[in-house]
Amino acid sequence: xxxxxxxxxxxxxxxxxxxxxxxxxxxxxxxxxxxxxxxxxxxxxxxxxxxxxxxxxxxxxxxxxxxxxxxxxxxxxxxxxxxxxxxxxxxxxxxxxxxxxxxxxxxxxxxxxxxxxxxxxxxxxxxxxxxxxxxxxxxxxxxxxxxxxxxxxxxxxxxxxxxxxxxxxxxxxxxxxxxxxxxxxxxxxxxxxxxxxxxxxxxxxxxxxxxxxxxxxxxxxxxxxxxxxxxxxxxxxxxxxxxxxxxxxxxxxxxxxxxxxxxxxxxxxxxxxxxxxxxxxxxxxxxxxxxxxxxxxxxxxxxxxxxxxxx
Amino acid sequence: xxxxxxxxxxxxxxxxxxxxxxxxxxxxxxxxxxxxxxxxxxxxxxxxxxxxxxxxxxxxxxxxxxxxxxxxxxxxxxxxxxxxxxxxxxxxxxxxxxxxxxxxxxxxxxxxxxxxxxxxxxxxxxxxxxxxxxxxxxxxxxxxxxxxxxxxxxxxxxxxxxxxxxxxxxxxxxxxxxxxxxxxxxxxxxxxxxxxxxxxxxxxxxxxxxxxxxxxxxxxxxxxxxxxxxxxxxxxxxxxxxxxxxxxxxxxxxxxxxxxxxxxxxxxxxxxxxxxxxxxxxxxxxxxxxxxxxxxxxxxxxxxxxxxxxxxxxxxxxxxxxxxxxxxxxxxxxxxxxxxx
Numbered sequence: 001x002x003x004x005x006x007x008x009x010x011x012x013x014x015x016x017x018x019x020x021x022x023x024x025x026x027x028x029x030x031x032x033x034x035x036x037x038x039x040x041x042x043x044x045x046x047x048x049x050x051x052x053x054x055x056x057x058x059x060x061x062x063x064x065x066x067x068x069x070x071x072x073x074x075x076x077x078x079x080x081x082x083x084x085x086x087x088x089x090x091x092x093x094x095x096x097x098x099x100x101x102x103x104x105x106x107x108x109x110x111x112x113x114x115x116x117x118x119x120x121x122x123x124x125x126x127x128x129x130x131x132x133x134x135x136x137x138x139x140x141x142x143x144x145x146x147x148x149x150x151x152x153x154x155x156x157x158x159x160x161x162x163x164x165x166x167x168x169x170x171x172x173x174x175x176x177x178x179x180x181x182x183x184x185x186x187x188x189x190x191x192x193x194x195x196x197x198x199x200x201x202x203x204x205x206x207x208x209x210x211x212x213x214x215x216x217x218x219x220x221x222x223x224x225x226x227x228x229x230x231x232x233x234x235x236x237x238x239x240x241x242x243x244x245x246x247x248x249x250x251x252x253x254x255x256x257x258x259x260x261x262x263x264x265x266x267x268x269x270x271x272x273x274x275x276x277x278x279x280x281x282x283x284x285x286x287x288x289x290x291x292x293x294x295x296x297x298x299x300x301x302x303x304x305x306x307x308x309x310x311x
Numbered sequence: 312x313x314x315x316x317x318x319x320x321x322x323x324x325x326x327x328x329x330x331x332x333x334x335x336x337x338x339x340x341x342x343x344x345x346x347x348x349x350x351x352x353x354x355x356x357x358x359x360x361x362x363x364x365x366x367x368x369x370x371x372x373x374x375x376x377x378x379x380x381x382x383x384x385x386x387x388x389x390x391x392x393x394x395x396x397x398x399x400x401x402x403x404x405x406x407x408x409x410x411x412x413x414x415x416x417x418x419x420x421x422x423x424x425x426x427x428x429x430x431x432x433x434x435x436x437x438x439x440x441x442x443x444x445x446x447x448x449x450x451x452x453x454x455x456x457x458x459x460x461x462x463x464x465x466x467x468x469x470x471x472x473x474x475x476x477x478x479x480x481x482x483x484x485x486x487x488x489x490x491x492x493x494x495x496x497x498x499x500x501x502x503x504x505x506x507x508x509x510x511x512x513x514x515x516x517x518x519x520x521x522x523x524x525x526x527x528x529x530x531x532x533x534x535x536x537x538x539x540x541x542x543x544x545x546x547x548x549x550x551x552x553x554x555x556x557x558x559x560x561x562x563x564x565x566x567x568x569x570x571x572x573x574x575x576x577x578x579x580x581x582x583x584x585x586x587x588x589x590x591x592x593x594x595x596x597x598x599x600x601x602x603x604x605x606x607x608x609x610x611x612x613x614x615x616x617x618x619x620x621x622x623x624x625x626x627x628x629x630x631x632x633x634x635x636x637x638x639x640x641x642x643x644x645x646x647x648x649x650x651x652x
Contacts, residue, residue: 204414211366211409212429212480213402222428226419301419302464 001298008294012287019283020276024067027275028060034081034270054081067276077280078273082266088277091262096281098168099251099258103243106178110185110239115232117186118193119220125198133190140187145246149180149253166255177254181246185239192235196228203227230301233293240289244282315487315520316342316365316384316405322377323360323369330593334360336544342488347514347521349535351528351567355589357544358524359410362492365389365522366401384488403433406481410493412473416465422449422476423461426483433484448479452509471502478509482517489514491523495530507533528571532556537625540564543590543600550626558642560628563601565643599631607632607640 033056039047051057055066070076077088121133156176157165167173200206201224209223248260259278266274298304323335335357342348350358363369365382367389382389384404392400406429409415417425426448427441436444442461449457452475465473474494481489491510495503507530514521523534531538531552538555540548540563548561559565569583587604590596599605602612612631620633631637 204409204411205417207368208409208415208477208480209417209428210368211401211407213398213400213432214428215398215432222420223417227417230419302421303418303466 005291005295008291012284012291015287016280016284020068020071020280021064023276023279024064025060027270027272028063030270032270034272054079077277080271080274082269082271082274088273091274092259092277092281095257095259095262098256099244099247099260102174102177102181102250102256102258103240103247105174106181106246107185107240107243109178110182110243111189111236113182114186114189115193115229117190119197119225119228121190121194122197122201123220130194133194137187137190140183141191143183145180145184146249146253148183149177149250152176152180153253166253168256173254173256177250177256180253181243181250184242184246188235188239189232192232193228196231197224200224200228226300230297233297233300236296237286237290237293241286244285313344314341315344316522317381318361318365319381319383321361321364321380321382323357323364323380324375324377326373326375327593332592334544334592335364336596338541338544338546340539340546340549342520342522344487345514345518345520347523347534347536349531349538350522350524350541351526351531351538352541353526353567353585353589355592356541358526358541359492361541362407362490362522362524365490366405366407367392367397368401368407399433402429402486403484404486405488405490406484406486407490407492408474408477408481408494411497412470412477413497415477416473418465421462421464422468426476426480429480429483444483445479448483449476451482451513452476452479454479470498471505474498474502474506475509478506478513482513482519485517486519488520488522491521493525493527494523495525495527503527503530510534528568540567543596544592545600545629547601547630548626548628550622550628554623554626558622558626560622560626560633560642561601561630562605562607562632562640566604569643599629609637 251260426445430441
């Protein structure tokens with residue numbers, strides 16, 4: 001197992017390196033640079049000083065070399081080009097907490113509610129709970145995030161005046177954005193679990209369990225749940241990615257000072273260091289979540305547990 | 312000997328889009344203490360449905376057990392049991408082994424836990440005790456290295472071993488009746504023999520009554536006391552093992568016996584398959600269900616269902632050939648190693 005994880009971490013670093021390199025090259029291949037707008041009006045000499053200060057006067061390859069050296073040796077992503085004096089690493093560590101909290105909350109909610117609804121739907125197949133859940137699921141996959149967000153704001157703040165529209169700080173601020181963010185996950189998980197459970201219910205071993213005299217509740221808990229959750233684990237990776245990309249929109253709508261805000265702005269501003277920094281952050285998050293999913297897979301399903309001898 | 316299980320006029324249908332499939336059409340039989348009853352017949356004749364109906368394992372709906380059917384276990388009607396009683400009945404009083412050991416065990420649970428589960432439910436013992444008991448059971452079903460094996464998952468065991476585990480689960484709470492639904496069909500021949508041998512030993516040891524559903528007449532010969540031949544949801548002939556093998560009266564039983572490949576005749580000899588297919592169970596059946604495939608069918612066979620005729624105390628058959636007015640037909644069977652070879 002240890003060896004397997006080590007190998008996976010190696011591959012993860014390789015992937016990350018490719019992502020960094022590609023982002024670096026792509027962003028430099030776009031005409032213009034972060035200083036162009038501001039420096040245009042300044043005298044020649046000052047312009048040059050600026051470019052020197054940020055190392056943008058050197059060839060791209062050299063810049064790449066310097067960036068990689070700093071990243072690897074010091075873990076330093078550099079300084080923001082647009083907000084002078086603000087280090088990218090600091091910005092990420094400060095704002096990712098906000099995004100992270102929201103994301104984890106939304107993911108946990110989405111997965112638990114989705115799984116529960118899916119099981120309820122499957123066990124009541126073709127009766128009203130099933131139709132209701134599938135109705136919610138279809139809404140969830142077909143209505144865009146920002147419309148759900150706006151609707152939630154309308155009902156819970158404008159009409160019912162229960163929760164704040166925007167802002168950040170207290171738990172009540174996280175409720176609406178989490179719901180809006182996890183709506184898609186609920187829908188996907190409910191549909192996925194429903195079909196899994198329907199398949200598992202007809203397996204022979206469920207009949208064996210029944211013949212043993214296991215109660216209905218325990219059949220669901222011990223025999224159906226674990227086997228049905230397996231395929232659902234596979235989509236956990238993409239779901240995590242989905243939640244974080246959803247965050248870019250949601251943070252805007254609810255005025256949340258998360259990392260998504262910086263990610264979008266950095267691209268508009270051509271803030272090179274910030275682009276790379278946030279990309280590295282989101283990419284590693286995604287890659288790590290994939291590894292976690294793979295390890296979880298082995299925990300849940302003994303058949304694909306990595307054996308001690310194999311690599 | 313008293314009967315431990317009585318099935319009276321069991322009728323089971325399935326609602327499908329094409330119509331109502333009448334899978335079991337009035338089956339009656341009884342099972343005595345310590346006795347082994349084999350239910351034989353070709354695929355789709357209602358054997359498995361009968362077996363599952365006894366444990367109420369059929370999904371209702373689509374399955375419907377018709378009004379008037381009775382399944383009586385020790386004087387108690389299984390069809391009238393409440394949920395709680397039924398849970399105790401299954402696994403505690405009666406248990407079942409299924410056809411395919413490859414899919415009958417939960418792939419994400421260790422076999423130890425799967426055996427212990429039923430012990431915990433029915434014997435109300437602690438998990439640790441249950442695991443120890445599970446080890447003992449694995450030893451009883453001849454799984455070597457039981458202490459280690461208890462932690463295995465089903466995919467780490469072979470088909471034969473898995474069926475042994477199924478047997479261990481089934482016998483864990485010393486049930487009074489064991490229902491084995493084609494327990495050897497999915498196994499290869501050498502393993503089949505071992506499993507039958509094991510079942511034979513255990514049924515004596517535990518003094519369990521057994522209902523074995525099979526289409527393998529070899530299994531019947533080795534294992535059963537009494538045989539019940541089913542066709543299209545009806546029991547068409549029933550008798551003890553010798554009566555069925557040597558004195559059977561129904562043309563369908565003859566055809567079944569004739570279709571068994573023989574080891575003792577030259578290999579170029581033709582096999583005798585049973586021609587045609589069983590009737591469509593959605594359509595109403597008039598007359599004898601076997602009439603359309605029967606070599607000896609008479610006019611009456613197509614019009615009216617034959618009544619059951621008793622040949623001896625244990626041997627009963629439903630066939631018009633038993634009518635005094637019917638022509639006498641010689642039993643056209645050569646069983647290996649018997650009289651007229």
